[in-house]
Amino acid sequence: MTAEAYDYVIVGSGAGGGTLAARLAESGAKVLLLEAGGDPCNEPADGLPGQYRVPAFHARASEHPAMSWNFKVNHYADPAQAARDDKWSAGGVLYPRASLLGGCTAHNAMIYLAAHDSDWDAIATLTGDPSWSARRMRRWARKVEDCRHRPVWRWLRHLGLAPTGHGWNGWLRVERFEPQDAWRDVWMLWQIAVAACAALRGIGGGILPWLRLALGKGDPNDVRVAGSEGVWYTPISTSGHHRTGTRERLLDVASRHPGCLTLQLNALVTRVLLDEQARAVGVEYRQGERLYGVCARPSGEDGVRRQVHARKEVILCGGAFNSPQLLMLSGIGPREQLDAHGIRCQVELPGVGANLQDRYEVGLIYRMQRPWASLAGARFAEGDPLYRRWQLDGSGLYGSNGAALAVTRRSTVCEGDPDLFMMAMLVPFRGYYPGYAEAVYGAHDRLTWCVLKGHTRNRRGRISLASADPQEPPRIDFNYFDEGGEQDLQALVDAVQMVRDIAGPMQDASEELPGGGVRGEALKQWIRDNAWGHHASCTCAIGPREQGGVVDGNFKVHGVSGLRVVDASVFPRIPGFFIVSAIYQIAEKAADAILREPPRGESP
Numbered sequence: 234m235t236a237e238a239y240d241y242v243i244v245g246s247g248a249g250g251g252t253l254a255a256r257l258a259e260s261g262a263k264v265l266l267l268e269a270g271g272d273p274c275n276e277p278a279d280g281l282p283g284q285y286r287v288p289a290f291h292a293r294a295s296e297h298p299a300m301s302w303n304f305k306v307n308h309y310a311d312p313a314q315a316a317r318d319d320k321w322s323a324g325g326v327l328y329p330r331a332s333l334l335g336g337c338t339a340h341n342a343m344i345y346l347a348a349h350d351s352d353w354d355a356i357a358t359l360t361g362d363p364s365w366s367a368r369r370m371r372r373w374a375r376k377v378e379d380c381r382h383r384p385v386w387r388w389l390r391h392l393g394l395a396p397t398g399h400g401w402n403g404w405l406r407v408e409r410f411e412p413q414d415a416w417r418d419v420w421m422l423w424q425i426a427v428a429a430c431a432a433l434r435g436i437g438g439g440i441l442p443w444l445r446l447a448l449g450k451g452d453p454n455d456v457r458v459a460g461s462e463g464v465w466y467t468p469i470s471t472s473g474h475h476r477t478g479t480r481e482r483l484l485d486v487a488s489r490h491p492g493c494l495t496l497q498l499n500a501l502v503t504r505v506l507l508d509e510q511a512r513a514v515g516v517e518y519r520q521g522e523r524l525y526g527v528c529a530r531p532s533g534e535d536g537v538r539r540q541v542h543a544r545k546e547v548i549l550c551g552g553a554f555n556s557p558q559l560l561m562l563s564g565i566g567p568r569e570q571l572d573a574h575g576i577r578c579q580v581e582l583p584g585v586g587a588n589l590q591d592r593y594e595v596g597l598i599y600r601m602q603r604p605w606a607s608l609a610g611a612r613f614a615e616g617d618p619l620y621r622r623w624q625l626d627g628s629g630l631y632g633s634n635g636a637a638l639a640v641t642r643r644s645t646v647c648e649g650d651p652d653l654f655m656m657a658m659l660v661p662f663r664g665y666y667p668g669y670a671e672a673v674y675g676a677h678d679r680l681t682w683c684v685l686k687g688h689t690r691n692r693r694g695r696i697s698l699a700s701a702d703p704q705e706p707p708r709i710d711f712n713y714f715d716e717g718g719e720q721d722l723q724a725l726v727d728a729v730q731m732v733r734d735i736a737g738p739m740q741d742a743s744e745e746l747p748g749g750g751v752r753g754e755a756l757k758q759w760i761r762d763n764a765w766g767h768h769a770s771c772t773c774a775i776g777p778r779e780q781g782g783v784v785d786g787n788f789k790v791h792g793v794s795g796l797r798v799v800d801a802s803v804f805p806r807i808p809g810f811f812i813v814s815a816i817y818q819i820a821e822k823a824a825d826a827i828l829r830e831p832p833r834g835e836s837p
């Protein structure tokens with residue numbers, strides 16, 4: 234065990250861990266952040282730093298070998314059904330994750346969309362803790378957000394006018410892309426306007442959707458209109474149209490509070506150290522580059538074994554696949570699984586790894602009658618004309634993540650908030666498979682309507698140990714459509730029809746995927762065969778232990794003291810349409826809960 238002592242040892246620097254570590258260190262605590270990946274983003278090699286910084290290059294970022302953990306996952310238990318997906322190959326379907334300073338915030342598509350109020354209120358009901366209510370959770374959202382896409386309201390706040398609910402002084406800049414160049418592509422703007430009008434007409438309700446659009450100006454996070462059916466732009470976390478996330482936050486705090494925040498990179502944590510009273514006293518880790526088996530370029534080495542002590546707490550923020558794996562490797566989890574791998578069960582907690590959830594996504598791809606003029610010359614690489622434009626002041630299409638328009642709707646089986654998110658992108662995209670970024674950037678005459686099914690009903694997914702070797706990934710089974718499958722399939726069928734209604738009036742947009750003739754049962758089968766997700770969550774869920782919960786409403790792992798989980802895995806149900814803003818929010822809440830904790834030995 235190293236002689237150095239830290240108050241908190243945090244594992245993982247992504248949306249959860251980065252946010253939490255920065256806030257604790259800013260408050261004067263001594264924090265050690267252990268991150269399995271490095272910080273390759275500023276090294277000018279292999280397309281970096283461009284692939285990291287330029288918003289439009291995010292697909293390349295997600296395949297960059299210096300950043301990628303390429304998990305293979307099972308969508309279905311039935312191998313025949315699994316193999317019907319042409320994204321499937323031996324071992325499963327690619328599920329990209331990032332392993333570097335910043336975690337998945339370093340390669341994601343940066344979309345910053347608030348969760349639904351009902352997501353928070355449900356946790357308040359589950360825990361009986363009103364601090365989880367949507368109204369009270371807004372405080373944490375405001376600590377995160379520095380909203381730059383509502384300039385008028387940004388200014389009016391100085392006069393005490395703040396009806397939009399945005400945060401203006403947080404650490405994460407949120408912008409919308411500046412479409413100056415897009416005005417040159419009148420045809421594209423016309424297509425988008427036609428689609429927006431068709432979408433608004435499809436919502437029904439007469440002029441109501443138009444009024445909401447006028448009031449909220451298309452901002453999906455404006456609390457006056459958020460959570461309704463409508464047509465939106467997609468706010469993204471960029472600073473001056475450069476990607477920003479927990480990496481920037483951590484580097485900033487580490488430079489301002491060098492004695493408080495220590496960033497230990499290339500450190501793969503292998504287990505939590507528990508004493509005989511089931512108290513977390515530290516962690517064991519292996520120091521070395523690319524030690525984990527799903528690294529794009531694994532080193533094949535074992536690394537140097539080290540231990541570090543935590544004076545107060547250990548907090549796991551490894552994400553929905555790795556936090557449950559780490560708990561199980563530490564002897565906390567379902568007894569039969571631990572026994573099967575020869576791991577001594579220290580705390581029996583059957584919920585660890587269960588309840589894995591995700592969205593279902595499908596992509597409808599249209600071939601346009603001509604290439605998008607605004608993409609002329611785009612190679613999606615440093616040095617091309619659009620890159621030079623972006624370099625000047627961040628403007629032009631490279632300042633965007635490619636999303637031109639978003640629509641939210643309720644399906645016919647919706648039980649509350651809108652459950653469908655449909656996003657038009659100026660590139661072809663049909664999910665993740667090795668080399669998918671080349672396909673995304675290779676065609677300039679496609680439009681994809683990417684559909685995300687929110688509030689999916691399936692909780693039958695599971696993470697389980699494949700091996701007791703901490704350098705090997707766990708087994709990941711989503712068991713798509715096993716629970717509530719018919720309803721979720723119907724919702725996706727509704728979404729496909731809605732997209733067809735929206736795209737119908739567009740000029741010469743011909744449906745390439747799935748193809749206009751695919752309807753009824755064939756369409757359902759196509760959805761089964763093609764659906765994917767990328768918001769894995771809920772594998773260490775908040776909730777009572779006897780109901781499968783792993784952590785309590787203060788993120789404390791049941792049955793262990795000094796140990797919390799703060800990342801995508803703690804949600805009991807997958808929130809909203811996009812998850813990262815909700816993770817930032819819970820991490821701010823967790824920091825508050827941790828700092829309020831009375832010193833050891835004192836009762837609250």
Ligand SMILES: Cc1cc2nc3c(=O)[nH]c(=O)nc-3n(C[C@H](O)[C@H](O)[C@H](O)COP(=O)(O)OP(=O)(O)OC[C@H]3O[C@@H](n4cnc5c(N)ncnc54)[C@H](O)[C@@H]3O)c2cc1C
Binds near residue numbers: 811
């Ligand atoms: C391609 C892609 C695009 C996405 N786009 C969006 C989007 O636009 N909007 C949105 O809301 N969401 C998006 N997401 C999802 C979102 O980014 C993630 O859900 C979110 O970042 C998860 O946060 P987290 O804190 O749970 O984990 P992560 O951000 O994954 O961070 C976990 C970190 O922990 C580290 N780690 C794991 N295990 C260990 C260990 N044993 N030892 C040390 N370190 C460890 C990892 O290296 C990683 O850095 C996207 C995801 C992908 C894959």
